[in-house]
Amino acid sequence: MTLAERSGAVGIIANPASGKDIRRLVAQATTIGNQEKLAIVRRVILGLAGAGVARALLMPDPQGLARQAARLPQSAPLPLPEIAWVDVAARGTAEDSRRAAAQMAAEPVGCIVTLGGDGTVRAVSQGAGETPLLALSTGTNNVLPTFLEATVAGLAAGAVARGRVALPDVAYRHKWLEVSVDGHPVDRALVDVALLRGRFVGARAVWEPGSLLALAVTRADPATIGVSAIAGALCPIGPRESRGLAVWLAPDASRRIIVPLGPGLLAQVGIAATQELRIDQELRWPIGEHTIVALDGERELALAPGQQLGVRLRADGPWIVEGSQVMRALAQMDSTHSTEQGEAP
Numbered sequence: 001m002t003l004a005e006r007s008g009a010v011g012i013i014a015n016p017a018s019g020k021d022i023r024r025l026v027a028q029a030t031t032i033g034n035q036e037k038l039a040i041v042r043r044v045i046l047g048l049a050g051a052g053v054a055r056a057l058l059m060p061d062p063q064g065l066a067r068q069a070a071r072l073p074q075s076a077p078l079p080l081p082e083i084a085w086v087d088v089a090a091r092g093t094a095e096d097s098r099r100a101a102a103q104m105a106a107e108p109v110g111c112i113v114t115l116g117g118d119g120t121v122r123a124v125s126q127g128a129g130e131t132p133l134l135a136l137s138t139g140t141n142n143v144l145p146t147f148l149e150a151t152v153a154g155l156a157a158g159a160v161a162r163g164r165v166a167l168p169d170v171a172y173r174h175k176w177l178e179v180s181v182d183g184h185p186v187d188r189a190l191v192d193v194a195l196l197r198g199r200f201v202g203a204r205a206v207w208e209p210g211s212l213l214a215l216a217v218t219r220a221d222p223a224t225i226g227v228s229a230i231a232g233a234l235c236p237i238g239p240r241e242s243r244g245l246a247v248w249l250a251p252d253a254s255r256r257i258i259v260p261l262g263p264g265l266l267a268q269v270g271i272a273a274t275q276e277l278r279i280d281q282e283l284r285w286p287i288g289e290h291t292i293v294a295l296d297g298e299r300e301l302a303l304a305p306g307q308q309l310g311v312r313l314r315a316d317g318p319w320i321v322e323g324s325q326v327m328r329a330l331a332q333m334d335s336t337h338s339t340e341q342g343e344a345p
Contacts, residue, residue, distance in 0.1 A: 008162045009055040010048055010081070010154075011104035011131075013097050013124055014041050014069075015116035015138070016061040034065055037115060037138060040150040041069035044113050044136075047154015049078040053161060056081040057109055059100035060090040094123040101127030110161025111321060113153055118144050118191050118226075118296040125176075125190060125318040132160055132171050132319040143191045143224045144174070144239075148323045156326035164333075170325040172240055175218035175279075176317035179295065180310035181303065189295040190318075192217045192228040193311050195285065198292040201299045209267035213291065216246045216283060216311045225260045226297050233257050234274055239320075244277035244313045282312040 014037055041058075048056055058066045070083045086103040088096050097114075101124040104112055112131055114124050115138045124133060134157045135145035148156075159165050177189045194206060195213040206212075206227060219239045220231035231237070231245045234257070253270030261267045277283070286308050293301040293309060303309060 008053055008158075009057060009107060009109040010053050010157050010161045011057045011059075011086075011101070011107075011109040011112040012041060012044055012066070013059045013100050013104075013112060013114050013116075013120070014061065014066055015097060015114070015120040015123075016063045016065055016092060034063055038065050038069045040115060040136065040138065041066060042072060043150035044154040044157070045069065045072060045081065045083075046078075047151040047156075048158045049080050049154075050151075051155050051158020051162065051164075053081045053158040055084060057084045057086060057104050057107060059086055059088060059096060061096070062090045062092045094119070097123040098127040101125075101131070102129075103127075105129045105131045110163070111157040113157050114145070116145065117142050119298045121145060121318075122188065122190050122296045125174075126188065128318055130319065132167060132321045134160070134321040134323055143219065143221065143226060143228055144320065146323065152327060153323050155330075156321065156323035159326050159330055160321055165326055165329045167319060167321075170329055171319045171321040173315060174239060174317040174320045175244065176314050177216055177218060177244070178310075178312040178314050179293065179301075180312070181301070182308055183310065187295060187300060189218075191219060191296050192226070192231075192294075194227045194294040194297075195309070196292045196294060196299070197289065198299075199290040199302065201292060201302055206261070206294045206297055206299065209261060209269050210251060211292075212249045212269065214246065214248045214285065216244060216277065216313075218244045218313065220245055225262055225265075227261065227294070229259045229261070230257070230269060230271075231274075233259050234271065235276075242279050242315065246275045246277055246283055246311075248272040248274070277313045279313055279315045282310050285309040285311070 086100045088099045114135045121135045137145040137147050177193050179187045194215040196211040217228045217231040220237040222232035250270045250272040253272045255271040258268050287303045291303045292299050
């Protein structure tokens with residue numbers, strides 16, 4: 001999408017289920033309540049008003065959070081954007097986010113703000129296509145989303161949508177992992193793919209270190225939580241680097257490290273081997289026992305012995321907007337304009 005093609009409208013997709021999974025029981029994860037999410041959406045909308053955005057497109061949800069958030073007083077100091085709604089059945093599933101993002105991309109909107117964790121961004125990216133995403137952290141695993149004040153996020157998303165900044169200056173293409181079973185693509189992950197012993201998906205969150213068999217990551221930061229933190233402790237990899245990492249685990253391995261698999265949940269894991277992944281390189285894992293595949297920290301696929309899992313590192317993932325970079329770019333533009341006008345610095 002070129003600068004000229006970007007629209008002044010902004011989409012908002014708030015996952016009502018993020019920040020509420022089983023890790024509130026098995027770990028010490030913080031619960032992000034409905035009232036806080038409502039307040040975050042309202043602050044995003046007020047930020048959009050400050051950016052001069054005329055239209056905001058929202059995803060409905062079963063709890064009605066987005067509709068409550070959209071009821072802002074018309075006495076606000078700046079003209080509020082017109083609120084519109086995508087036509088999706090509010091079932092509270094990841095499919096809601098995928099379909100909402102696809103409708104927003106077709107509208108089109110110039111930027112989509114997401115509220116959730118890595119799994120939410122993954123779902124939205126499946127429908128968003130080339131539409132840039134500004135991801136706010138309200139989940140448990142927040143490797144990709146950022147902790148940015150929502151008002152600032154609205155200002156930044158509005159600037160991107162209205163074409164006030166050049167997208168390559170404030171955003172980057174995120175890597176992703178194409179997941180296939182027996183040679184057929186079935187899904188994707190933006191941060192990590194993990195293989196775990198087991199027959200059933202069950203509770204989707206990953207928190208039991210003894211079940212981990214292997215993982216592949218697009219990025220690895222030792223200062224994060226989740227399975228990607230294992231790779232981060234071994235070989236940090238930035239989101240812009242053209243490589244990833246695969247790790248094989250074994251409980252009896254001589255090399256052992258301690259990592260945070262969840263908030264307050266430290267685990268000791270044994271490292272059997274590692275392998276650097278290059279762009280377009282595919283790993284093939286023959287399945288020798290009943291195995292669960294987790295994508296971006298959530299169990300998604302159940303595989304049987306005899307099947308083969310393929311994981312390919314790709315470089316053409318979603319555009320991820322860095323809100324802080326947008327605000328710096330705007331400040332630099334204003335500073336340059338003031339200097340050209342002869343104003344005192």
